[in-house]
Amino acid sequence: xxxxxxRDSTTSRARELAGRASAIIPGGVNSATRAIGSPWAFSSxxxxxxxxxxxxxxxxxxxxxxxxxxxxxxxxxxGAITEAxxxxxxxxxxxxxxxxxxxxxxxxxxPSAEMVISTMSGSESVLQAIRLARGTTGRDLIVxxxxxxxxxxxxxxxxxxxxxxxAWKFDPNSSGILxxxxxxxxxxxxxxxxxxxxxxxxxxxRIAAVIIEPVPHNVGSLIPEQAFLEGLRSxxxxxxxxxxxDEVITGFRHAIGGxxxxxxxxxxxxxxxxxxxNGYPVAGLAGSAEVMQHFTPTGGAVMLAGTFNGNAVxxxxxxxxxxVLRDPKVGFYEHVYxxxxxxxxxxxxxTTEHGIPAVVSGIGSIFVTYFLDREVxxxxxxxxxxxxxxxxxxxxxxxxxxxxxPMALKRNHISLAHTDEDIDRTLSQADExxxxxxx
Ligand code: PLP
Numbered sequence: 001x002x003x004x005x006x007r008d009s010t011t012s013r014a015r016e017l018a019g020r021a022s023a024i025i026p027g028g029v030n031s032a033t034r035a036i037g038s039p040w041a042f043s044s045x046x047x048x049x050x051x052x053x054x055x056x057x058x059x060x061x062x063x064x065x066x067x068x069x070x071x072x073x074x075x076x077x078x079g080a081i082t083e084a085x086x087x088x089x090x091x092x093x094x095x096x097x098x099x100x101x102x103x104x105x106x107x108x109x110x111p112s113a114e115m116v117i118s119t120m121s122g123s124e125s126v127l128q129a130i131r132l133a134r135g136t137t138g139r140d141l142i143v144x145x146x147x148x149x150x151x152x153x154x155x156x157x158x159x160x161x162x163x164x165x166x167a168w169k170f171d172p173n174s175s176g177i178l179x180x181x182x183x184x185x186x187x188x189x190x191x192x193x194x195x196x197x198x199x200x201x202x203x204x205x206r207i208a209a210v211i212i213e214p215v216p217h218n219v220g221s222l223i224p225e226q227a228f229l230e231g232l233r234s235x236x237x238x239x240x241x242x243x244x245x246d247e248v249i250t251g252f253r254h255a256i257g258g259x260x261x262x263x264x265x266x267x268x269x270x271x272x273x274x275x276x277x278n279g280y281p282v283a284g285l286a287g288s289a290e291v292m293q294h295f296t297p298t299g300g301a302v303m304l305a306g307t308f309n310g311n312a313v314x315x316x317x318x319x320x321x322x323x324v325l326r327d328p329k330v331g332f333y334e335h336v337y338x339x340x341x342x343x344x345x346x347x348x349x350x351t352t353e354h355g356i357p358a359v360v361s362g363i364g365s366i367f368v369t370y371f372l373d374r375e376v377x378x379x380x381x382x383x384x385x386x387x388x389x390x391x392x393x394x395x396x397x398x399x400x401x402x403x404x405x406p407m408a409l410k411r412n413h414i415s416l417a418h419t420d421e422d423i424d425r426t427l428s429q430a431d432e433x434x435x436x437x438x439x
Contacts, residue, residue, distance in 0.1 A: 005056060005399070007039060014053040017041035033065070036406055045072035047417040050403060058403040059422050063413035065405075066217070066249050069275035069365075070324055070332070071417020077278045077320040084316035092307065098315035105322045106276075106286060109256045112245075112266045113286035117295070118310045118318075122248035122273035123151030125285045126211070128304070129269045130155050132285070133209035133242045135302035136294045143199055143210040143241075145190045147379040149218035150211060150246050150271075154181040160218060161409060164383050190222055191378045193231040200239050209269075210236050211244040214259040218249075219382055219409045220368035221361040229265045242268040242291065248283065252276045254364050255333065256325055280317035324416075332416050336365035339414050339423050343367050346427040353431075354438035356389075365414040369393065382409065393433060400429035 007015045018039030022028030029035045041053040048071055050060045060072070070077065084098060099118065107113045119125045130142055130153065142155060146168050150156040157173040159166075168187050186203070189195040190212075200207060210232055216222040236243040244267060251258040251272030260267060268291055273283025286292075294300035308314075325332050344360050344367050351358035357373035370376060371386035371393070387408035394404040402425075404412050414423075 005052075005054070007054060012039070012054050013043075014041040015039040017053055033407075047071045047073070048415060048419070048422050056401075058398065058401055059418070059426060060403050061412035061414070061426075062403050062405045063415060064279060065274070066253070066366075066411075066413050067274045067277070067279050068413070068415055069253060070278050070321060071415045072279065074278055074321075074324070074417075076324055077280070077317055080320035081280070081313050081316045084312045088312045090308065090311045096310065096312070096315070098312055098319065099310040102282075102310075102315045102318045102322075105319060106272075106284060109252070109258075109322060109326075110247075110270055110272070110286050111257045111260055112268070112270055112288065114289040115292035116284055116286040117292070117304060118314070119273075119283045119285065119306060120281050120308050120314070121151070122246075122271060122283050123153050124306065125248070125271035125273055125283045126150045126156060126246060127153040128285045128302075129211065129244050129246075129271050130209065132269065132287075132291060132294055132302050133244065135300070136291050137208045137240065137242065139206050139208035139241070140184055141203055141206045141208060142185045143188055143196060143207055144185055145188050145212055145216065145379075147190055147219040147222065147382070148211075148213045148216050148246070150213075151248070154178070155185055156211065158182050158185060159187045167379065167383065189378055189380065190216055191225050191228050193228055193235070196232065196235060200235060200241075205240070207239065207241045209242040209244050211246055213246050213249065214263065214265075215250050215254070215363060216379075217366060217411050219379065220370060220411050221363060221366055222376065222378065222382075223361065223363070224263070225377075226263060229263050233265050233267075236268075244269045244271065246271045248273045249275075249366075252322070252325060253366070256322075276321055277314060277317035278321045280313055282314035282318045330416070333364070335416055336414050336418075339418055339420065340364050340367055342420070342423050343414065343427070346423070347430060350427065350431050350434055354434050356434055356438050362411070366411050367414070368409070368411050370409075385409065389437065392437065393430075396433040396436070397426070397429060400433060402426040402429055 018041050027035045043053045044051045051057050103116050106116050146159045149160040154177045159171045162171040186199050247258040255261040269287040294302045295304040347360045359370040359372045361368050371389040390408040394406040397404045
């Protein structure tokens, strides 16, 4: 397995920067999953490309873990921010034009949204959702699914990518979290309604919420069965629990109204973030007025606080991004669905041609190649993925110039800035790489 470009130790700017960073920033990175084998450092990001500090240009399918939807440094978004900050940075009192406009656009977009709050990250939105669910129901337990990731908040930081021995068992993402916090979160199996029913039977009147990535993109792209999502809706309603869709990745990406627009299932609460600001920090939580009234500013008892919430940069970024997504002249969804299909179909025929057992999955802008010889329904099937091949494929694609995050189960993203030529070039690189791997 290669580990990224071989860099000259005397002239490499990437090596120099990464060296300085690792002396003073733990591991040289500000988020653990940015460490992908050193030395990596980047100097620019534009359109569908990222350029490393030594001037190597890559077609970017990493998209900052999905925070980029329109392409890097989109002029419509950057222009709107520049204009907004001429008038205001942050006042931190009452509200502003930008906050009202962003909230109205969000509510208009997300089918289940009657009220919305703005936060600075997906993790904060999830924290608020879980606290609100507990505060509203007066119950203590949360249900999540093996394989879903919901950010860094203590209550939910367990059982994402687990080894076969740890799947569905106690598998914390971090030390330093109270076992009590983690043990109040129960683990179910995606696409398996019976596993959720069992938990409701085992803990009657104790489950505050079921939280789910409607499409678990943190393990690539598991496709939800419609009956499963509908079943979750009726099960939570029947048991007096809230259904929380974590649409931090799927929100605004798969449809303007997120995956809930596509599946027609209405959650009580929705978290969203990432791509809605096209690379700038903005996220939020939306829900029914009945539930959202439990926040303190409305007279409820659930704390709502955040110095930077609703700042001008974040709001202007969200407003501009949503307007581009909604613009029929731009045709964002047609573009990324068409290119996504082209990529998936291409990868399917290349893997078939080389006799590599693979499942190419995804929706719209997201594509993944599992190295698997079976159909994928749930996490159980992913335990059979050939992780080494998955990682080797992505690392060799990076060497060829297409940046695909080099870790098993990680997804790839297509943006509005990607072109047919980008996809075709990447497919011919994939043909070479997979051809070599098949030998
Ligand atoms: N929820 C999902 C589904 C995510 O994928 C992530 C981040 O990857 C989060 C929540 C946390 O978001 P953030 O990194 O903005 O805190």
